[in-house]
Amino acid sequence: AQRVTQPEKLLSVFKGAPVELKCNYSYSGSPELFWYVQYSRQRLQLLLRHISRESIKGFTADLNKGETSFHLKKPFAQEEDSAMYYCALSGKTNAGKSTFGDGTTLTVKP
Amino acid sequence: DAGVTQSPTHLIKTRGQQVTLRCSPKSGHDTVSWYQQALGQGPQFIFQYYEEEERQRGNFPDRFSGHQFPNYSSELNVNALLLGDSALYLCASSLRVNSYEQYFGPGTRLTVT
Numbered sequence: 001a002q003r004v005t006q007p008e009k010l011l012s013v014f015k016g017a018p019v020e021l022k023c024n025y026s027y028s029g030s031p032e033l034f035w036y037v038q039y040s041r042q043r044l045q046l047l048l049r050h051i052s053r054e055s056i057k058g059f060t061a062d063l064n065k066g067e068t069s070f071h072l073k074k075p076f077a078q079e080e081d082s083a084m085y086y087c088a089l090s091g092k093t094n095a096g097k098s099t100f101g102d103g104t105t106l107t108v109k110p
Numbered sequence: 111d112a113g114v115t116q117s118p119t120h121l122i123k124t125r126g127q128q129v130t131l132r133c134s135p136k137s138g139h140d141t142v143s144w145y146q147q148a149l150g151q152g153p154q155f156i157f158q159y160y161e162e163e164e165r166q167r168g169n170f171p172d173r174f175s176g177h178q179f180p181n182y183s184s185e186l187n188v189n190a191l192l193l194g195d196s197a198l199y200l201c202a203s204s205l206r207v208n209s210y211e212q213y214f215g216p217g218t219r220l221t222v223t
Binding site for chain 1: 113114141143145150151152153154155158160165166168200204207208209210211212213214215216217
């Protein structure tokens with residue numbers, strides 16, 4: 001069964017501080033991992049995908065298969081990073097079926 | 111391009127009634143997926159439509175059904191509504207059935223009383 005766990009419901013940091021949003025997953029196989037973001041009054045949008053190995057808006061995420069984790073990191077948080085973040089996974093054979101975590105609300109204080 | 115659009119924005123129904131939600135995919139996209147998002151939870155996959163057929167289904171009862179039209183737009187139907195069906199229903203479209211990149215709509219907020 002596919003499962004995504006985001007252990008922190010809420011995370012608060014000060015502007016300029018490093019931020020790490022945790023994501024652990026359970027999947028029998030090689031999953032595709034994603035981070036989605038939802039800013040206030042906006043729709044859910046893809047932030048980054050592990051296979052692309054891109055850095056989007058300064059965020060990076062490394063897939064650790066040994067620890068089954070896909071934590072999202074940013075070295076210097078900005079106030080505009082305040083949003084809800086969802087970790088999600090899909091299987092290689094069922095690309096359109098994403099399993100989401102319950103999200104972490106990030107607040108970056110000035 | 112307005113992206114993925116959904117209608118209506120909000121809906122209030124009574125327990126036992128039936129409801130139909132609508133979704134138009136992003137221009138050029140041919141695959142539509144539906145998700146249910148209960149308050150305080152992440153989106154939960156309901157089903158996916160491609161070429162007017164249901165391709166994948168999540169763990170939802172048969173009360174949840176769908177349809178895709180030749181223009182790729184889609185409907186989600188829920189019969190015999192329960193209080194627990196109250197949620198935000200999200201539609202997502204993608205370029206191909208095996209594409210990982212999904213574009214989400216703003217959602218339809220369904221309240222069952």
